[in-house]
Amino acid sequence: MSKTKKQGGTEQGAGADAVEMSAERAEEIVSLLRDGALEIPVGAEDLAGAxxxxxxxxxxxxxxxxxxxxxxxxxQRRSRQNERETRELTSAGVVQSMLRVLDFFDMALQQDPTTATVEQVIGGVEMIKAEFLRVLSTHGVEVVMPSPGDEFEPRKHEAVEKRESADIEPGHIVEARSPGYVMSDRVIRPAKVVVAEAAGDGIKEEDGDGAEPVEQGGEG
Known part of the structure; x- marks a missing residue:
């Protein structure tokens, strides 16, 4: 059986060599025909032309x-180059828009700490936050801050706690702990929320032996 396989492999190798030799021979014939160096037998003109x-x-x-x-x-080379340039331009645009927020920080730090009031400090922080949110909005980022009573959406909200509530329907939001952010319908960070759950059944207390408590009353 091994001898048969060996013979088969030898035949395949010989066949491949024959094909290679035929291709080389055909190339040689074509070259000779183009140079006019090959005498075409009578009756083979059409075959040579074909x-x-x-x-x-x-x-x-x-x-x-x-x-x-x-x-x-x-x-492919141009596509990679264009992709790299696009990333660089996008990054440069984000950095450029963030520089104004940095300017606001510099303005806040220039205040005299001995004379600045609490109201001024808080006002400065609020101004910086407003500018930062404005920059985010220019890049298509939206703030997700659900209100109490809103339906819980797993894609946009992250439940950090469940709490019984008499006013909020189960599966709805009791309160928001921190905002979330979305960009072009893609959730960058879900909002952290507390979700209402159904109230548990009341448990009736019994005596240690399981007997009903005895009602005590005065003599009539």
């Missing part, structure tokens, strides 16, 4: 394939 036509088409297809491959490589 061979030259096929060889010409093959050369055209090979050239087209090489040009297409080169164009595709250039396209």
């Amino acid at each position: 061979l030259l036509v096929v060889a010409g088409q093959r050369d055209e297809n090979r050239d087209l394939l090489q040009r297409t491959a080169a164009d595709f490589q250039n396209f």
